[in-house]
Amino acid sequence: xxxxxxxxxxxxxxxxxxxxxxxxxxxxxxxxxxxxxxxxxxxxxxxxxxxxxxxxxxxxxxxxxxxxxxxxxxxxxxxxxxxxxxxxxxxxxxxxxxxxxxxxxxxxxxxxxxxxxxxxxxxxxxxxxxxxxxxxxxxxxxxxxxxxxxxxxxxxxxxxxxxxxxxxxxxxxxxxxxxxxxxxxxxxxxxxxxxxxxxxxxxxxxxxxxxxxxxxxxxxxxxxxxxxxxxxxxxxxxxx
Amino acid sequence: xxxxxxxxxxxxxxxxxxxxxxxxxxxxxxxxxxxxxxxxxxxxxxxxxxxxxxxxxxxxxxxxxxxxxxxxxxxxxxxxxxxxxxxxxxxxxxxxxxxxxxxxxxxxxxxxxxxxxxxxxxxxxxxxxxxxxxxxxxxxxxxxxxxxxxxxxxxxxxxxxxxxxxxxxxxxxxxxxxxxxxxxxxxxxxxxxxxxxxxxxxxxxxxxxxxxxxxxxxxxxxxxxxxxxxxxxxxxxxxx
DNA sequence: TTTCAAAAATGGTGCGTACCAATTAAATTA
DNA sequence: TAATTTAATTGGTACGCACCATTTTTGAAA
Numbered sequence: 202x203x204x205x206x207x208x209x210x211x212x213x214x215x216x217x218x219x220x221x222x223x224x225x226x227x228x229x230x231x232x233x234x235x236x237x238x239x240x241x242x243x244x245x246x247x248x249x250x251x252x253x254x255x256x257x258x259x260x261x262x263x264x265x266x267x268x269x270x271x272x273x274x275x276x277x278x279x280x281x282x283x284x285x286x287x288x289x290x291x292x293x294x295x296x297x298x299x300x301x302x303x304x305x306x307x308x309x310x311x312x313x314x315x316x317x318x319x320x321x322x323x324x325x326x327x328x329x330x331x332x333x334x335x336x337x338x339x340x341x342x343x344x345x346x347x348x349x350x351x352x353x354x355x356x357x358x359x360x361x362x363x364x365x366x367x368x369x370x371x372x373x374x375x376x377x378x379x380x381x382x383x384x385x386x387x388x389x390x391x392x393x394x395x396x397x398x399x400x401x402x403x404x405x406x407x408x409x410x411x412x413x414x415x416x417x418x419x420x421x422x423x424x425x426x427x428x429x430x431x432x433x434x435x436x437x438x439x440x441x
Numbered sequence: 442x443x444x445x446x447x448x449x450x451x452x453x454x455x456x457x458x459x460x461x462x463x464x465x466x467x468x469x470x471x472x473x474x475x476x477x478x479x480x481x482x483x484x485x486x487x488x489x490x491x492x493x494x495x496x497x498x499x500x501x502x503x504x505x506x507x508x509x510x511x512x513x514x515x516x517x518x519x520x521x522x523x524x525x526x527x528x529x530x531x532x533x534x535x536x537x538x539x540x541x542x543x544x545x546x547x548x549x550x551x552x553x554x555x556x557x558x559x560x561x562x563x564x565x566x567x568x569x570x571x572x573x574x575x576x577x578x579x580x581x582x583x584x585x586x587x588x589x590x591x592x593x594x595x596x597x598x599x600x601x602x603x604x605x606x607x608x609x610x611x612x613x614x615x616x617x618x619x620x621x622x623x624x625x626x627x628x629x630x631x632x633x634x635x636x637x638x639x640x641x642x643x644x645x646x647x648x649x650x651x652x653x654x655x656x657x658x659x660x661x662x663x664x665x666x667x668x669x670x671x672x673x674x675x676x677x678x679x680x681x
Numbered sequence: 682t683t684t685c686a687a688a689a690a691t692g693g694t695g696c697g698t699a700c701c702a703a704t705t706a707a708a709t710t711a
Numbered sequence: 712t713a714a715t716t717t718a719a720t721t722g723g724t725a726c727g728c729a730c731c732a733t734t735t736t737t738g739a740a741a
Binding site: 380381404 | 494624
């Protein structure tokens with residue numbers, strides 16, 4: 202994978218960043234990188250621009266390119282840097298493999314709110330899928346998802362015990378490429394406390410929103426209730 | 442403003458999109474646009490790439506470039522676009538005016554962590570500013586900010602009782618245009634509970650990170666501890 | 682008419698050049 | 712030495728060319 206030049210450079214630079222090979226948090230200038238990697242400066246620029254958009258570095262004209270210190274000190278598991286949607290991909294930490302326990306799986310008519318969020322008609326139906334996510338035996342998130350039947354007709358217990366997104370991509374050639382998310386926190390309720398091993402005063406972090414296919418079709422509404430220690434969302438906010 | 446070629450094109454395309462000049466939600470192909478605007482295809486690509494990153498359009502190789510229907514509908518999800526950084530601007534809710542109560546204001550040497558985050562030398566100094574933010578008489582956030590003295594030398598009680606960002610822009614022509622934020626939740630501590638009127642089981646939402654000037658200079662490290670009901674973060678996450 | 686392979690359309694990647702703009706470093710001058 | 716001017720450094724923008732990968736369209740064959 203990643204045979205593309207600019208992606209190779211990104212991967213290599215990321216690795217060097219994390220292994221501390223740029224002690225002063227400053228990258229070589231673009232022309233040097235171009236020489237070092239034996240690629241055009243355009244490719245270097247493409248790589249650096251992408252990394253800057255992801256918040257890994259920032260560039261300062263006349264001065265140089267610098268590593269974002271916050272990027273290095275990320276210890277938390279959930280690390281959304283705008284490059285990976287879906288949950289399975291984001292939690293490959295410390296060799297602990299994510300597991301999934303299906304709590305509920307049924308077909309229901311959509312509420313008015315769901316009809317609006319997923320652009321459905323009243324006569325449409327949706328899957329309702331509630332799953333508990335774990336690392337090994339450590340539960341960290343309760344996920345409730347709603348998916349219109351008319352998009353995928355053949356979901357079953359086996360499929361939803363794995364990654365639905367991967368199944369869509371493999372079996373139906375449908376790629377989920379974008380999502381609009383709201384993030385907030387709440388006190389945990391008794392169910393949260395039970396399932397996620399939370400004390401009464403410990404909260405949950407909530408991420409909820411709509412996932413879209415690459416053709417713009419709204420594909421899923423999802424609410425993810427996280428054990429608060431496992432949710433850290435990193436983002437860049439910029440003013441045009 | 443916007444004398445740059447690719448920005449002009451973005452502005453023009455946005456306007457055409459909103460005025461419904463692309464009825465089929467499909468943009469002309471890149472080569473045609475290049476011809477129409479009499480600019481290189483590279484500039485067209487730069488403009489379209491930016492727009493795609495902003496969620497306005499999406500591109501499909503072999504097929505064309507399409508307008509995101511949600512963008513036209515002006516869904517609230519797109520709030521982030523054109524929104525302002527800084528707290529004052531983001532919380533003009535229901536006509537309630539935000540107030541500021543200064544809790545602490547001093548000059549200290551930066552910790553090692555701050556030195557790294559703000560690219561400081563050990564001999565530099567920073568302002569430490571702790572402020573309580575309120576709507577009318579309703580407190581909603583505790584903000585702790587660290588600003589290097591070498592960037593602004595003349596902060597005083599009066600200034601920090603208002604918007605520091607606005608002061609910077611007005612008095613020093615310095616614009617804050619970017620920030621890298623981490624968002625997470627925690628149980629509230631006794632200080633939080635006291636200042637924000639929280640019950641023991643109610644959490645706080647934390648936003649913390651570095652704010653940058655438009656020239657890339659890291660300007661402030663800030664931690665904002667929110668009453669959980671007043672923090673909801675909307676964002677777009679996309680996969681390339 | 683239907684099927685399937687070839688061609689066209691369309692966005693993606695990579696290389697290279699030229700010049701601009703902000704910052705920093707060096708040289709010059711007072 | 713200190714202040715100022717000049718030069719070098721470094722990222723930004725724009726243009727152009729060549730070719731690739733995916734999708735759609737076209738046209739010939741069955």
